[in-house]
Amino acid sequence: MDMSIRVVVTGSKGRMGQEAVKMVMADPELELVAEVGSPRSGGEGASFSGVPFLTSLEEALLAYKPDVLVDLTTPHVVKSHMELAILHGVRPVVGTTGLSTEDIEELDKLCREKGVGAIIAPNFAIGAILMMKFAREAARYMPHVEIIELHHDKKLDAPSGTAVKTAELIQQTRQELKQGHPDEEEIIDGARGGYYHGFRIHSVRLPGLVAHQEVLFGHVGQTLSIRHDSMNRESFMPGINLGIKKVLKLDRLVYGLENVMD
Ligand code: NAP
Secondary structure, eight states: OOOOEEEEEETTTSHHHHHHHHHHHHOTTEEEEEEEOOGGGOOSEEOTTSSEEESOHHHHHHHHOOSEEEEOOOTTTHHHHHHHHHHTTOEEEEOOOOOOHHHHHHHHHHHHHHTOOEEEOSOOOHHHHHHHHHHHHHHHHOOEEEEEEEEOTTOOSSSOHHHHHHHHHHHHHSOOOOOSOTTOOOSSTTTTOEEETTEEEEEEEOTTOOEEEEEEEEETTEEEEEEEEEOSGGGGHHHHHHHHHHHTTOSSEEESGGGTOO
16 A cells, blocks of 8 residues: 655745755655646646646645645745645645744634644754754843844845744743843944844845854853854755654644654
């Protein structure tokens, strides 16, 4: 009996999508049953992977009956893709960033109503998960902190999903205080970065970068830097692979890969 997990990838012709297609095809426990992309990505028909390429997710869900949807698209379409999948009983594993807290709450409600599992991870790289964990720990003792995230210049959302997630984790342990000089003035708008519960997040966008983040802590006479660098998009694939296997056992939405790691 064929026990492989049937997978559809949305955004399969994007930079992350291409890596995901390769990863799914290389794992004998997984079966890539269809690819879905926007009409801009080329016409319908076979893609380089040899599986059907469609421009309608709903058609792909109905025709190829996947177990899991891997979504690596854009902030504008990810929510509707997830809703469609959940309504069809297909479990989404989502790397697309840019979903708001309200979006995630609504999707969680839908998952619970339908008893369908889902995973959203703003960062599927294991090193980035550790960076977030260590940052949460450090903030307990060093509450003066700034986050500097650096990404390629094709990224649509700022700050990055990883930076937002890191900020949320830091806030859990950090004693609330407003940093910087009380009278500080921004001579150029945005110079001090985005404000989040008393501390700042800075977003750098440059060609040549992939995904990087430094969490910088300051204290009397000392600083601590926790830095993670993704050198290429392959770095996210072991985490997505784990997500595909773990989501089958879930009946609700899990946000953050760390919550499914042993
Ligand atoms: P990308 O190269 O721009 O790929 C996005 C793909 O989505 C494109 O192929 C695009 O097609 C497709 N798309 C757009 N609208 C669509 C629709 N309605 N239906 C189906 N496909 C559609 O971007 P990327 O660098 O691969 O990143 C994709 C997402 O992953 C981003 O949100 C990024 O922030 C996120 N990301 C997450 C992680 C993580 O670990 N969680 C890591 C890296 C990146 P067209 O080009 O034809 O419009």
